[in-house]
Amino acid sequence: MAAKEKYPEPTYLEYGFGELDYDVIKKELCCYCGNCIAFCPKIDREGNRPELIDYDPNCGLCYAYCPRTMFDMPGMAKKVFGRERKVDEVLGIYRKAASARARASVRAQDGGIATALLIQALNSGVIDCAVVTDRDDKWRGVPKVATTAEEIASAAGTKYTITPSVTGVQMAMDQGFKKIGFVGTPCQIQALRKVQLLEEPYAFGQEKIGLLVGLFCMENFEHELLFPHLVEGKFGFKAEEVDKFEVQKGMFRVLSGDKVKEVPLEETDEYAWKGCGPCFDFAAELADVSVGSVGSKAGWSTVLTRTDLGAKVYDSALAAGSIEEATVSEKGLALAGRLAKSKEERFTAKTADLLGRGVPVNIRR
Numbered sequence: 001m002a003a004k005e006k007y008p009e010p011t012y013l014e015y016g017f018g019e020l021d022y023d024v025i026k027k028e029l030c031c032y033c034g035n036c037i038a039f040c041p042k043i044d045r046e047g048n049r050p051e052l053i054d055y056d057p058n059c060g061l062c063y064a065y066c067p068r069t070m071f072d073m074p075g076m077a078k079k080v081f082g083r084e085r086k087v088d089e090v091l092g093i094y095r096k097a098a099s100a101r102a103r104a105s106v107r108a109q110d111g112g113i114a115t116a117l118l119i120q121a122l123n124s125g126v127i128d129c130a131v132v133t134d135r136d137d138k139w140r141g142v143p144k145v146a147t148t149a150e151e152i153a154s155a156a157g158t159k160y161t162i163t164p165s166v167t168g169v170q171m172a173m174d175q176g177f178k179k180i181g182f183v184g185t186p187c188q189i190q191a192l193r194k195v196q197l198l199e200e201p202y203a204f205g206q207e208k209i210g211l212l213v214g215l216f217c218m219e220n221f222e223h224e225l226l227f228p229h230l231v232e233g234k235f236g237f238k239a240e241e242v243d244k245f246e247v248q249k250g251m252f253r254v255l256s257g258d259k260v261k262e263v264p265l266e267e268t269d270e271y272a273w274k275g276c277g278p279c280f281d282f283a284a285e286l287a288d289v290s291v292g293s294v295g296s297k298a299g300w301s302t303v304l305t306r307t308d309l310g311a312k313v314y315d316s317a318l319a320a321g322s323i324e325e326a327t328v329s330e331k332g333l334a335l336a337g338r339l340a341k342s343k344e345e346r347f348t349a350k351t352a353d354l355l356g357r358g359v360p361v362n363i364r365r
């Protein structure tokens with residue numbers, strides 16, 4: 001007992017930015033979601049990493065909110081869904097799987113469902129703004145607070161470049177929004193669920209997160225590698241001329257006007273963001289509703305409605321006629337499941353490799 005008093009169990013609060021830097025950023029575990037930057041005024045962006053701009057010895061918020069520190073997925077699932085995932089639920093817990101597409105013609109990545117659901121949520125008052133990831137003319141991701149359907153639609157399409165999109169949540173809070181919708185990758189959804197679910201003394205803005213739309217994701221890429229080496233280097237496209245990126249049938253494709261260039265997906269590994277390796281989550285398992293391309297026909301999205309809120313928004317979009325639904329094939333769902341499984345296996349191999357090099361990964365699948 002005396003020893004315990006002398007050496008108390010460490011709490012998140014005792015771990016500050018120094019530990020985040022040492023345990024996560026320097027070990028290349030950081031997924032650059034932007035959560036620490038969003039919720040701590042003393043952390044900012046420096047290149048492609050969070051950087052402390054003003055030291056506060058009493059604060060451990062960044063360590064607590066980071067999805068790469070002490071991440072307990074079964075515990076999180078229990079809080080969100082009331083139970084843990086069963087081993088065979090490889091896409092996480094969901095109540096319904098479907099193929100769907102938006103009726104409006106938006107230049108979307110797949111079926112335009114991410115865009116349509118955020119617009120539905122905005123129009124029905126579930127959210128008062130949506131944090132989306134737009135892009136600049138060089139295809140760098142730009143977090144944006146969208147307050148109209150047009151602004152949400154203008155950010156449609158996948159940017160395969162790592163972006164601290166969660167910083168948009170801070171922008172939305174600064175602008176006084178109280179029911180913030182967010183769309184993003186699984187790590188970004190994990191980060192915001194951590195914000196929502198941690199208890200005092202970390203309760204800070206959690207009630208303002210209104211809706212989480214998750215995207216399926218195998219990995220993301222580093223702009224500084226993908227563009228000079230592949231898009232501009234190997235393919236000879238200027239960034240400004242690229243219309244769309246897509247992954248289809250194992251090929252990574254870049255579309256520019258009537259030209260299409262592609263390489264097998266494995267050949268893009270060298271451009272991948274290193275912090276994507278220690279991630280097990282393919283289907284954004286903690287989102288209210290998850291959307292991806294795999295499993296559905298071209299021009300349609302695979303949709304997994306997970307929570308009451310996700311189902312409410314999805315069903316109201318169907319009822320309003322802004323989206324249409326088709327049955328998702330068992331083959332399609334099985335394919336999505338195989339990708340999820342392979343991401344999980346990559347996570348296991350990566351974390352074992354890190355541990356072998358003396359880097360413990362404190363993430364529980």
Ligand SMILES: Cc1cc2nc3c(=O)[nH]c(=O)nc-3n(C[C@H](O)[C@H](O)[C@H](O)COP(=O)(O)OP(=O)(O)OC[C@H]3O[C@@H](n4cnc5c(N)ncnc54)[C@H](O)[C@@H]3O)c2cc1C
Pocket residue numbers: 107108109110111112113114115116131132133134141155156157158159160161162163165183184185215216217218219220221247291292293294301302
């Ligand atoms: C990095 C990345 C990897 C992906 N990998 C896969 C995969 O392996 N398999 C699969 O089936 N699907 C994958 N997806 C999802 C897929 O590309 C589509 O986003 C999804 O099918 C939704 O399509 P949609 O037409 O409904 O979306 P849209 O209506 O076009 O909306 C897309 C939304 O995504 C947001 N967004 C775009 N880029 C980013 C980004 N970099 N970070 C955060 N948010 C962003 C935008 O804000 C926009 O609102 C990936 C997405 C991303 C961002």
